[in-house]
Amino acid sequence: xxxxxxxxxxxxxxxxxxxxxxxxxxxxxxxxxxxxxxxxxxxxxxxxxxxxxxxxxxxxxxxxxxxxxxxxxxxxxxxxxxxxxxxxxxxxxxxxxxxxxxxxxxxxxxxxxxxxxxxxxxxxxxxxxxxxxxxxxxxxxxxxxxxxxxxxxxxxxxxxxxxxxxxxxxxxxxxxxxxxxxx
Amino acid sequence: xxxxxxxxxxxxxxxxxxxxxxxxxxxxxxxxxxxxxxxxxxxxxxxxxxxxxxxxxxxxxxxxxxxxxxxxxxxxxxxxxxxxxxxxxxxxxxxxxxxxxxxxxxxxxxxxxxxxxxxxxxxxxxxxxxxxxxxxxxxxxxxxxxxxxx
Numbered sequence: 243x244x245x246x247x248x249x250x251x252x253x254x255x256x257x258x259x260x261x262x263x264x265x266x267x268x269x270x271x272x273x274x275x276x277x278x279x280x281x282x283x284x285x286x287x288x289x290x291x292x293x294x295x296x297x298x299x300x301x302x303x304x305x306x307x308x309x310x311x312x313x314x315x316x317x318x319x320x321x322x323x324x325x326x327x328x329x330x331x332x333x334x335x336x337x338x339x340x341x342x343x344x345x346x347x348x349x350x351x352x353x354x355x356x357x358x359x360x361x362x363x364x365x366x367x368x369x370x371x372x373x374x375x376x377x378x379x380x381x382x383x384x385x386x387x388x389x390x391x392x393x394x395x396x397x398x399x400x401x402x403x404x405x406x407x408x409x410x411x412x413x414x415x416x417x418x419x420x421x422x423x424x425x
Numbered sequence: 426x427x428x429x430x431x432x433x434x435x436x437x438x439x440x441x442x443x444x445x446x447x448x449x450x451x452x453x454x455x456x457x458x459x460x461x462x463x464x465x466x467x468x469x470x471x472x473x474x475x476x477x478x479x480x481x482x483x484x485x486x487x488x489x490x491x492x493x494x495x496x497x498x499x500x501x502x503x504x505x506x507x508x509x510x511x512x513x514x515x516x517x518x519x520x521x522x523x524x525x526x527x528x529x530x531x532x533x534x535x536x537x538x539x540x541x542x543x544x545x546x547x548x549x550x551x552x553x554x555x556x557x558x559x560x561x562x563x564x565x566x567x568x569x570x571x572x573x574x575x
Contacts, residue, residue, distance in 0.1 A: 269462040298465045373556050387431050416439040
C-alpha cells in the first residue's frame with residue numbers, strides 16, 4: 243500500500259467525514275518512529291504505550307493549531323518529546339532510582355562476554371546512565387539520525403548546546419563501555 | 426548525506442562506538458502496531474479530557490533552589506580562583522561569601538550563573554558540574570563557549 247503524503251493526511255483529517263481515516267493513516271505512518279523515540283526515553287513498553295497514546299490524543303486536540311511551517315513529522319516528534327519529558331518528570335518524583343537500569347546492568351554482567359549481545363546490553367546500560375537530556379539528544383542523533391537543526395527545533399535548545407550534550411554523551415558512553423564502569 | 430555526516434562525526438568522537446552495530450534489542454508485543462491506531466482512536470473518541478491536566482507544566486521550587494545552590498557553589502569556586510590573584514586583604518573571601526549568603530534571595534539566578542560562566546574555564550569543570558550545566562542551564566551559556574569546548 244502506498245504511504246500517503248502528509249498533505250493528503252492533513253486534508254483527510256480536516257474533513258469531518260474522513261477524519262477517522264486520516265488520523266489512522268497518520269498513526270500508521272508515524273507510530274513506529276514515534277514509539278521508538280519514546281521507548282528509548284521511558285524504557286518500558288507499557289510506559290511507551292501510554293506516552294504514545296497521550297501523544298496522539300494531544301495531536302488530535304491540537305491538530306488545528308498545526309501550521310505547515312514545520313513538517314508534520316517534526317511537530318509530532320516535538321509533542322512526543324514533550325510528553326516523554328512530562329512523563330519522566332512525574333516518574334522522577336515517585337521513583338528516584340531506576341530499577342530497570344539496575345536490572346539491565348545485572349543482566350549484562352551475567353551474560354558471558356563471548357556473546358555478541360553483551361556489547362549491545364552494555365551500550366544500552368551506558369545510555370541509561372546518561373542524564374535525561376543527554377540521553378534524549380544522544381538517542382535522537384545516534385538512533386534517529388536527526389540533524390542538530392531538527393533536534394534544536396524539537397527541544398528548543400541551541401545547536402551549540404546540542405553538540406556539547408551529544409559529544410559529552412558519546413565520550414561518557416565510550417568510557418563506561420571501555421572501562422567497564424557499568425555499576 | 427546526513428547519515429554520512431553523523432557517522433563521520435561519531436567516528437571522530439569515538440571509533441569504538443562507531444564500530445558497534447546499531448541494534449535495538451527491546452521487544453514489542455505481537456500485533457502491537459497493528460492494533461494501536463484503532464485502540465488509540467477509540468480512546469480519543471471516548472476520552473476527551475484525560476490529558477488536559479498534563480498540559481500544565483509545573484516548575485518545582487526545589488529545582489529553582491537547586492539552581493541557586495549550584496550557581497552559588499560555582500560562584501564560590503570563582504572567588505576562590507580570584508583570590509589567588511589578589512592580595513588577601515583586598516577582598517576577603519569570607520566577607521564575599523557571607524555577603525552572598527545574606528543576600529542570595531535578592532540575587533538573580535541567571536546573573537550569578539552568567540558571571541560565573543564568563544569567568545571560568547568550562548574545560549576545568551568536573552563531570553558532575555558539566556552534567557548539571559548541560560542538563561539545567563544550557564541556555565545561559567554562550568554558544569561560542571560550547572562550540573570551543575567540543
